[in-house]
Amino acid sequence: MKPIDSRLTTANIPVFMLRSLVATLKDCNIDVSRLLVGVGLTLTDIEDPDCRVSFRQGREIIVRALQMADGHALGLETGFRQNIHSVGLVGFAMLTSATVEEAVKLGMQFQKNTGSMLEFDTRLTKEGVAITAASRFPEPGIYSFLVEEAFANFMTIGIGLLGDGFKPLRVELAYPEPAHSAAYKRIFGCEIRFGTIENLFLCEPSLYKQPLATSDPYTNRQLLECIAYHHERAREAVETTEAVERVLRQKLEKRISISGVAKTLGMSERTLRRRLAEASVSFQDLLDDLRKNKALELLGNPQMSIEQVAFAVGFTDSHNFRRAFRRWTGTTPGALRTDLSRIWPE
Template sequence: MKPIIDPRYSEASAPPQISRFLLQYAVACGHDPALLCRGLGFAPEDLQRPDYRLSFRQSYQLVRRARQLLGDSGLGLTVGSRQTPVSWGLVGLAMLASPDLGTALQLALRYQWHIGSLLDYRMELAGNQVLIHATPRFFDQEVAAFYLEEAFSSSLAIVRFLTGQDLVASRIEVQHPSPPHAQRYAELFRCPLRFAGEHNLMQFPASWLELPLPTRDDYVVAETCLLLDGTIRQDQGLSDLVETIEREVRKNLGAPPSLSQLASQLNLSERTLRRRIGEAGLSYHGIVDELRRTRALQLLGQHDNRLIDVACATGFSDVRNFRRAFKRWTGVTPRTAKQRIAAQP
């Protein structure tokens, strides 16, 4: 398939926390971490430097190698369930010192980049339930499943650690199909599960937000947030802008807002917004196309989806127009892409 064209895929911008956890687990299993990293452009000791960054491409390649070497299809669950707040560094410390779980989760969302997240998260309150949505930034069915498993299992492990309670979510939904290790989901989460769903989300009672944390220290929270706010990555504002645009477009991918509508939402002029998107080496049309392409590939990976359903979900009322756009995005037809995805191990 046509390679991912988003320039951020190859930028060394991602904190290496998850890659570090992965190598630590490989070492615990008796493997040489240097062999896992060979040819990827970094060594295990590089990941110990607090200022070191990986590209998404390097992170994804490491996950593929580790899954193959360790022979664990549920490696994301394994790595995630072993984590504690300490695994999330300064953000984990701020969460430990928070007055309640709601504040701790808001801090995790606010500083998700510092945690080393390779997904985009948002929290939504729906009645007496809270929904945590997770969205992969780039399409790769195998690696996206790993990061979703790692995200949900680590989040639950850390929530249980913070509160000291064996909390059980209301439900979990993921877009990837049921994996060979589905039983491990049931054992770990102990809640209703839905595979091949419309979203990637974890749902839990809103009452969790009010749970007090026994390690509260308001001074530590303030001091830690001050440190985190001072650690501004290069082009932080520009990257945040692009991520904000992507979040707004994902809310209604079938009929995304116009550039002028989006500019109004962001309190910018249309001209300024177009210029700032251009500074990131992107265009608004290109951002929408990339999100539609990613969503189309995700949906095509679910064998029971009809082509008309995929077209409608990505903003096309006519299948012929969708086919033309998809071939422009990927170089192949939707049918060929579906066959290739199905043939992947």
């Protein structure tokens, strides 16, 4: 079996965009209670600014949302409901930058902090400043949604920096024209081209050097220092938790102790406990999360019994597994399996 790319399963994406997606579905009078069934998240988690999701979790949520909101311009609506403040500290740092150019460069530098599931870049062309968007992973089922959401959010960021009169010169999309293409013209107010070789958001070059009325050098410096501090802490935390999770995944079906994991990682148990505490997580929390997510994945396979799932995630007693699963999810493995087969049939 081909191993799963760890970049798909590492929970390092902030939930800013997913929070907006949930709000958009609610505005469409769509019941969101089933959106997160079996994903390993709750609606309360989505409202937590410290929550992080994996690309795979984000993809699953978006696929379900698109099914639930068929006929809506969901990506555009999700992106346009956000504003420059919606991406947290990065948004405020952009607002307090000296010029539009500095704000854009800052957004590019910290794009992973904003919750996007795409990769962005900028370049100067003969026509102006181009911001491009490309996939991190080949995901045709959510590709157009991600580009729509990102470019609609670029619009609201531009409005936040320059005022209501902002609009791009042209928007190019590397996919066919969708049924809701009229919404593009309404949101962007410029020429729209579909079926191009890349996704491109093109702006007038003169805007790049324009000073920002909201510029504040002192506040900007404070915000950048705060972002850098949290970024470094997050990097250290991710390194520790990923190392522990890597060991746990290899031994998930066995009895696992923190002392054994520490020995595998070449450190003392005391050091490992201290590093996990600095990352605001406990060994048991990591173990429970991995067991829960693996159990949720296996419960989607009707060929596996509840007992087999229990053994696969490290429980020798299916009764203890059922009790732990109820603590993790608020329901039983059998009830959740029934929900999954009814709501998301194969």
